[in-house]
Amino acid sequence: MRSSKFHGRYEHGGRTCEAPQCDGAGEFRAPGNRGHGFDGPGEWRWFCLDHIREFNAGYDFFDGMNADEIHSAQSPTSGWQTETRAFRPTAGVDGLPRWADFHDPLDAIGARAEGIRQQAKGRQHEQFSRFTPMEREALNVMGLTPKDDRARLRRRYSELVRRYHPDRNGGDRRHEGRLQKVVEAYQLLRKADAFA
Numbered sequence: 669m670r671s672s673k674f675h676g677r678y679e680h681g682g683r684t685c686e687a688p689q690c691d692g693a694g695e696f697r698a699p700g701n702r703g704h705g706f707d708g709p710g711e712w713r714w715f716c717l718d719h720i721r722e723f724n725a726g727y728d729f730f731d732g733m734n735a736d737e738i739h740s741a742q743s744p745t746s747g748w749q750t751e752t753r754a755f756r757p758t759a760g761v762d763g764l765p766r767w768a769d770f771h772d773p774l775d776a777i778g779a780r781a782e783g784i785r786q787q788a789k790g791r792q793h794e795q796f797s798r799f800t801p802m803e804r805e806a807l808n809v810m811g812l813t814p815k816d817d818r819a820r821l822r823r824r825y826s827e828l829v830r831r832y833h834p835d836r837n838g839g840d841r842r843h844e845g846r847l848q849k850v851v852e853a854y855q856l857l858r859k860a861d862a863f864a
Contacts, residue, residue, distance in 0.1 A: 677717075685716040692716030698723050798862040806853035818858070825854040 676696060683694035694714030702710045715723055730738045799807065799814065807814065810824050830836045832847035 683714045685719055686713050687715055687719040687722075690716060690719060692719070696720035698727070799860065803857060803860050803862060806856045809849050809853040810857065812857075814862075821854070821857055825850065 678695055678697060684690070685692040685694045693716060696715050696717060697712040698715060698720060700711030700713045713723075730741065733741065807816075810821065810828070812821060812824055816824075828850045829847070832843040832850060834841050834844065
């Protein structure tokens with residue numbers, strides 16, 4: 669079933685208009701007796717162009733709602749409490765708050781962001797904990813992260829030596845102290861068990 673981009677017309681696929689005594693093609697859909705819900709998409713009623721215009725002229729979305737329900741449906745945040753796949757506790761980010769736990773969408777967004785930050789800090793701490801304090805300092809000197817491997821360590825060492833060695837940078841000796849730190853950091857990290 670394909671919709672025309674701008675008009676709302678669907679290929680009728682043999683459907684006829686549901687208006688009484690109309691044989692026109694049912695190319696325009698309207699809400700049926702059962703709306704969208706937990707069980708999936710609702711039912712559609714199908715009309716020709718003239719009858720869909722007639723249906724739309726008399727359709728009342730708020731029919732059957734009391735004043736509080738109408739006010740709630742008109743709110744800019746209406747429907748935000750609905751739990752979607754991304755905000756379920758099992759969405760791959762266990763333990764984070766769900767939309768339904770909050771009355772204000774901004775509070776929910778803030779709490780999720782804080783939960784994600786805390787999880788990231790926890791993962792980062794786990795990654796750094798396999799290195800000794802001296803090895804962590806050496807990683808900082810080299811500009812590496814705990815995710816990097818021994819091959820990345822060698823490439824980074826080569827880059828830094830080219831940058832700071834006087835023979836490679838036109839005889840500039842201002843960076844010899846930095847070069848010495850890079851060499852010491854590399855010597856420590858190349859033997860580190862954490863890279864095994």
